[in-house]
Amino acid sequence: MSGFASIGECMIELSGATGDNWRMGFAGDTFNTIWYVRALAAPDYPVDYVSAFGDDPFSVKQRDFFAANGIGIAASPIISGACPGLYAISLDGAERSFTYWRNDAAARKLAGDREALAASLKGRDIVYFSGITLAILTPVDRQLLLEAVKNARENGSKIAFDPNYRPRLWDNVETARSAISQAMRLADIALPTFPDEKDLFGDATPAATAARLSALGVKEIIVKDGTAPALVSVQGREDWIEAVPANAVDTTGAGDSFNGAYLAARINGLAPADAARRAHCVAARVVEFHGALAPMEEARAAFEKTM
Template sequence: MKRIALIGECMIELNGAPFGDMQQTYGGDSLNTAVYLARTASQTAHIEYVSALGNDTISEGMLQRWQQEGVGTELVLRDSSRQPGLYLIQLDEQGERTFLYWRNQSAARYMLQHPDFARIAEQLTKMDMVYLSGISLAILPHKDRQQLIDLLGQLANAGVEILFDSNYRPALWDSAEQARECYRQIFAVTSLALVTNDDEANLWGDSSEEITLERLKFAGVKKAVVKMGAKGNYFEDFTTETRTFVATTPVKDVIDTTSAGDSFNAGFMAGLLTGKSPAMCSEQGHQLAGTVIQHKGAIIPADVMAHIQFTNEQTALSEQS
């Protein structure tokens, strides 16, 4: 059974209208992926989440719910002086979202300064894969961020596959150049990059998916997925120079696009862990994301996913060059 660790921050989520109806739950890009991956690949992979929480009742409640989802929590540190961060999601009539955050003093932001983080770093050497996002990096203080990048380089040199979703959020970085420099270092040790065309355009000025793929190739990435929302995605294996395009099935009733990319990543990775083709992995990603965006919140109820049946049939439309 493969072992995969996902690094990041989970926050308390408030979803609704300010001073109106509000639903409280939890979410965070890497945690969302961990939950959806546990729901779809628990028979083929052992999934651990790497983060830090407080000792408060909300932290304890979150931890218990992750365990119920099948997400391992042995690598979640507890910080008695801090609590989880908080964010508010506001949705427009088209289901697009805007966020407000309160996370500067969150426990996850300071996890590398935790006295027990050396144990976490040692456990990561035993993983087959380590997954993180641009947000996982951006929330950290500058010195800690570089420490994590250096650790990832050591893991890659030891044979651990690094999976990276660039997930660029400008407000979390001092400058675009700071983000680009961190990403350059990460891409150099990345086995699989999972990026979004809008983010790449915003950060790098890419005018097409083809330009993004060429840039990732020269950055040192071995394989890459470029997500294009409702259009579909490209996958390219730079070691074999094989490129695949997979279209999505249109979704009529889009309610909330929160976690669309996170759930796609989980579906793709679930296929990857079972040795499926890039086209089938992509199809699984689209199928899962297409279900998630028809419901509110970052993490939809598990029973809503009961109808999803991943198969081995190559139903994705693809073209190779």
Template structure:
């Protein structure tokens, strides 16, 4: 992969949503005040890549409503190319609500995304001109779960990317409640993983997708089916990596004094890994940066607020 990040183009697609986080602990039904943020697994990574100076492109669809307008404005402020975000008056923009936890546990989340504008994204919304030899495509299991038409869009993006020789990452990122059944989820997610260069599963996801929670077994499964590199997320313990060339190892996680919110940590991890690889770093160094970004994410409420600029990254990695 090229080492000059300014020459690198990054593309991802999925559903951006409004995120309303409770200002006080308690059940969502009882909370009266919320803070608004931008959310969405793929848009979080697009934001992280843009802050690091990469040419970031995000493909999605929003409704002609206040949340859609908020999303467009928020993404635009992050210097992300919004030309591929279309708008429809026929479907609303999706949003989610999240509890506020004080003990570091995972927050309760409720989604309002059924029949959303983004769920109508389809293969015809994918522009072939986005994909060039220096383009990196990032895909996730979240986007694949949204709808059958978005899955078609994902496979079209894969087709264009592979035709141009683009590098491709895939974050398995399972959302079982969005899939029609577990069999379809496992089959589709693994098919996308097999077609990608770099696969980023979590060890808990490995139990579902591979039938094992052993990091090396998970890695070998994807390496034996076409992936070139697999980095398995181990939570607070860090990450295990293995390549098709046989290089492997475990990179320790970063100690965090107080966990505020775990949502978005996986997206930050992906941003760290992808950016490091595009910067020409080794797989071990990429896993370390992924761990660093993940540790920053769990210390804030929003999903993308902790993602650093290039200047901040240099400061963090020199510390």
């Protein structure tokens, strides 16, 4: 087994608005995570973003951006006439809100080609996806994706999952609960955020979240909670890992960067509690930049500070 695959939607990101001028980039929750895995894993370690892409000029720019930063697309299909989704970040201080244009995005068809999806996930150390990955798919394609993830796990891959609950993407709460719980039953590593779990499942505390996920069979659980300590729960042992102070200017991508740094540290052989410490350091540095993607060298410097 070798390599990391992240499944989901990478969109055009508009950020850092000054008047009517915006900075364009590429981002999306599971792409943000793979960005930091790429930054922090060994340079020759293969990482691939598994999705579906269009053939318009923005899609070409997107794939060129991936390639320039050492991120492949495996066997992801390229769909004639399709294009990426788009979102804009609005800031109130360091807190952000989003406006999306994504209903016809190519990524919504990422599970449509079963053979391509299976080929993209074959032989991976870790396969990572999120609740947003599930939410953008039709019910039929959602099940196809979960089937592909199950097959990857049965063939030796570890599965990492972040529920990343976004109510506006789901038809209703019941559908979200069902799909996310189904995904959790396939997960070896869970990376939930406590406020999301409180909203969706009514968990009273991070420890309650960890207990619920453990009952679903997840062995390695990291409950993020913003600037509060993260709970690392591994087969009955609990560690509370303090967050790192930061001069935050934009909290976009904080949780995604935590996930990427955590998974990169685990790939590098660190224990879960140590991996969470590294992840807090990286997330604290990331929120000091505008947009979801901080420079890779800054992420590496933050990661290495705790060595």
